[in-house]
Amino acid sequence: MSDVLPDEARLAAEIGRLKAAFPKTRELYREVCALLFFRFGITPTANRLYQLVKRGSMSTPTQVLGEFWVELREKSRVRIEHPDLPAELQTAAGELVAALWTKSTTSAQAALEALRTDAEAEKASARNEVASLQAELARTETALEQRTGALLAAQVRIQELEQAQAAGEATRQALETEIVRQQDEIGARDRALVQARADFSGELEKLRVSADLAEERLRAAEKRALLEIERERTACARLQKELDAAARRAEQGETRHREEIQVLQTQLGDVRHHAGVVEGNLEALRNSSTTYANELDALRLQLAAAANQSAAQKRLRPSVETRKPRRAAPKVPTRKR
Incomplete structure (x- = not known):
């Protein structure tokens, strides 16, 4: 038998399986002896058994190993028992059968060794192939992990895009609704603008007519004010002359002068x-003229804003010139007695 050690990993795995299957120490040692001798072709020793099992004392594997060899020799001896054969012939026949069994066992062992060698070669080749497959599997797993990561990232991106698309769709619908509303509002504003333009044109025409009327009234008021002022000037001059004459006549006599x-x-x-009354009327006319002038300026500004693009606004007439204050009548000196 060959003493070449088998694969330690496979042997350890088999012993671990036997430990689980045979909890009793002696039975476990006996099974390990059979495993080494018949499965792996290793001649069992007490020291080797104890190293593999590591249970009980050193005497236990020695006793189990002795019993194993005795049992093996008993099983390898062939007994031919026949009542018609002499004892010498029975012994010779038994030895012949034993020799045949030994020779066949040796041949079987040699064939087993050849098979074991082929199995070891195939096992080495299989190991190399397994290593190559494991490397390929590692590369495949790495690529798969990368693709899985890319797939997960793509799925996350797809979900984000779907969410963004949903949000965009909602935004689009909201914008479409807002556009329709804005278009309705624009249509309403256009209609209101057309109506406002029409109203503004009417109001502008009314303002023009009102401005013309106000300007006519202002010119008439200016004319009336000038006539009234001229009358007052004439009256003041006449009174001044009369005063001068009265002063000259007063010198002729104290009595007549006093009268x-x-x-x-x-x-x-x-x-x-009367002059105060006329001055009040004149001041009222001036205030009215100022009011009319302010209204006229406001109307002219409105006309200028409305006709800014069509034509240049006519220059407004200047306001009524400020009249010089009327000279007060001199006091008549009183003669002393």
Whole structure:
């Protein structure tokens, strides 16, 4: 038998299986002896058995090993028992059969060794092939992991894109709704703009007519104010002349002078009152003229804004010139007695 050691990993695996199957120590040692001798072709020794099993004391594998060899020799001896054969012939026949069994066992062992050698070669080739397959499997697993990662990233990206598409679709629908609403509002605003333009044109025409009327009224008021001022100037001049004449006549006599002065003072009070009334009317006319001028300016600004693109606005007439204040009548000196 060959003493070549088998694959330690396979032997350890088989012994581990036997330990689980045979909890009793002696039975376990006996099974390990059979495993080494018949399965792996190793001649069992007590030291080897103890190293593999590691149970009980050193005497246990020695006793089990002795029993194993005795049992093996008993089983290898062939006994031929026949009542008609002599004892010498029975012994010779037994030895012949034993020799044949030994020779056949040796041949079988040699064939087993050849098979074991071929199996070892095939096992080495298989190991190399397994190593190559494992390397290929590792590369495949790496590629698969990469593709799986890429697939997961793609799925995540697809989900993100689907979510973005859903959000975009919702946004698009909202925008379409908003566009329809804006178009409705624009249509309503266009209609309102057309109506506003029509209303504005009407109002502008009314403002033009009102401005023309206001301008006519202003010119008439200016004319009336100028006529009234001229009348007042004429009256003041006449009164001044009369005053001068009265002053000259007052020098002719104190009595007549006092009477005339009294009359003149009365007339002067009336004239001053009338002049105050005329000044108030003139101030009211000035205020009215200022109001009309402000209204006219506002109307002109509106007309200029409305006709900014069509034509240049006519230059407005200047405001009414500020009149010089009327000269007060001189006081009549009173003669001392």
